[in-house]
Amino acid sequence: MTPKQLLQESDLCVKCGLCLPHCPTYRIRQDEGDSPRGRIALMQALLSGQLESTPQLQAHLNRCLGCRACERACPSAVKYSKLIDGVRAIGYQQGDNMGQWARKIALKLASKPTLLSMGIRFLQCLPRHYLQKVCGQNLQRLIAFSFNLSRLIAWQTTYSPMGEKVGRVALFLGCMSQLSDQAALLSAIRLLNRLGWEVVVPPKQGCCGALYQHAGDPISAHEFQAQNRTAFAGQSVTAVLTIASGCGAHLKEYGDLSVAIYDVSDFLNRQPWPLQVKLKSLPQPVMVHDACSLRTADAVYPLLRQIPDITLIPLPENTLCCGAGGINLVTEPQIADALLAPKLTALRASKATILLSSNTSCALHFAAGIRKAGLNIEVLHPIQLLERQLLDNDHPTG
Ligand code: SF4
Ligand code: SF4
Secondary structure, eight states: OOHHHHHHHHHTOOOOOTTGGGOHHHHHHOOGGGSHHHHHHHHHHHHTTSSOOOHHHHHHHHTOOOOOHHHHHOTTOOOHHHHHHHHHHHHHHHTOSSOSHHHHHHHHHHHOHHHHHHHHHHHHHSOHHHHHHHSOHHHHHHHHHHTTOOOOOOOOSEEOOSSSOOEEEEEEOOSTHHHHSHHHHHHHHHHHHHTTEEEEOOTTOOOOSHHHHHTTOHHHHHHHHHHHHHHHTTOOOSEEEESSHHHHHHHHHHOOOSSEEEEHHHHHHHSOOOTTOOBOOOOSEEEEEOOGGGTTOOOHHHHHTTSTTOEEEEOTTTTSOOSOTTTHHHHOHHHHHHHHHHHHHHHHHHTOSEEEESOHHHHHHHHHHHHHTTOOOEEEOHHHHHHHTBTTOOSOOO
């Protein structure tokens, strides 16, 4: 969007305030500047030249989690996410956004798994007291999350189905997910193979670009888009599947991948379940976190109900972001932890031992919070649980 189009879009906001109760950052900070209405007013003032960009103004914009709860609540259909991405992009070009070095480092590292893996192994080798001295709080937090990450592995380009082949799909690996959700990616491959799907993993694929798009760098985001378009072209697959709902939502926004994009749960929920594939009973409550990016594809519940005796319980206040949006998990620790706290309280009260989440950063955020709170709760991707319950599963769990 051009600055003029952005200004026109911001003018659609009638300042009714109906979005305010739905905004997680407003709920925590109770500051108009950290509400959707306040941010739109700030963006209007910036775009019309009434206000100059200041670190304080940019901080209000940067604190937005990108959860889009305001869009869903807005009666005027203001395209808030387009607005904030556009304004951040202008700021990025002018060099007044992304000024915080922690944001830049987190963004670069998060989108390059090889770099991230190497950087993390190096930092993990340094003594803790030294890290505390030389690193800011944000980088220390990134390092704390890193202890949950797997080592990079070499992916096969094709994984063959068991038994009769029903079709062929491609798997999108993501960047961060290769380290943080590797077990879920491997579970997805094994489950798809067990259900008769051949899985291809195009080697030249890259980050989906969402982190860059939402941080005001659409040029880098478009470069990733072009890379993925080439990587997935000509694969002759029924669909490209994602396991991280945030990546899936962004890939769908490309609009020019010549093949359908599905979250893996959504895809499997649309397929007939083969009668010969039996699942073990799981007679216990399982909590489900609904990621902001998967609100429109509510496939997890019907798919997982195929597990005999399972009780799926939506986490209370599932419509409110857990605080992990974008890279705010690292760059806005106070907000991220304040939003997670009531969810941890609900988990503790539930007595459940499994929490399901379909989004990488949410799962990392929950796992870290659960560990810190001393709770005995395993955080799994829904597909991991489904694969684990296969009656003839002879793979190790986790
Ligand atoms: S609900 Fe929509 S129109 Fe009302 S203040 Fe929020 S963004 Fe503006
Ligand atoms: S995207 Fe989420 S955090 Fe950002 S203004 Fe809207 S409701 Fe608030």
